[in-house]
Amino acid sequence: xxxxxxxxxxxxxxxxxxxxxxxxxxxxxxxxxxxxxxxxxxxxxxxxxxxxxxxxxxxxxxxxxxxxxxxxxxxxxxxxxxxxxxxxxxxxxxxxxxxxxxxxxxxxxxxxxxxxxxxxxxxxxxxxxxx
Numbered sequence: 001x002x003x004x005x006x007x008x009x010x011x012x013x014x015x016x017x018x019x020x021x022x023x024x025x026x027x028x029x030x031x032x033x034x035x036x037x038x039x040x041x042x043x044x045x046x047x048x049x050x051x052x053x054x055x056x057x058x059x060x061x062x063x064x065x066x067x068x069x070x071x072x073x074x075x076x077x078x079x080x081x082x083x084x085x086x087x088x089x090x091x092x093x094x095x096x097x098x099x100x101x102x103x104x105x106x107x108x109x110x111x112x113x114x115x116x117x118x119x120x121x122x123x124x125x126x127x128x129x130x131x
Contacts, residue, residue: 029131037123045123046067046068047065050063064100065090065113066097073092074093082113084112087101
């Protein structure tokens with residue numbers, strides 16, 4: 001192989017990786033899961049979590065969490081814990097709350113998400129995330 005052919009092969013390989021590389025990192029580019037919890041004060045809280053990792057690795061993934069029907073006092077701080085790591089917190093108002101956070105790691109379809117008040121789990125995902 002000549003020097004020119006070698007350079008052309010390297011450039012071609014770099015171009016292919018540049019075009020295909022980002023998609024290879026986002027194994028689960030977008031995920032969602034319902035959040036459920038045990039009844040508090042007569043009704044069960046509910047919610048939803050969504051992950052957007054479509055632009056990895058150039059842009060970190062984001063997590064959005066929304067909860068409703070949480071019968072705890074206004075101003076109660078709830079932690080959002082993803083696979084054992086706290087990724088953010090929010091305060092309740094009228095039994096509702098939400099969080100939008102940048103993810104420090106990639107999330108897989110089997111990730112465990114919990115919304116906690118102290119050590120108590122108020123809501124969690126019931127199983128595998130949907131993509």
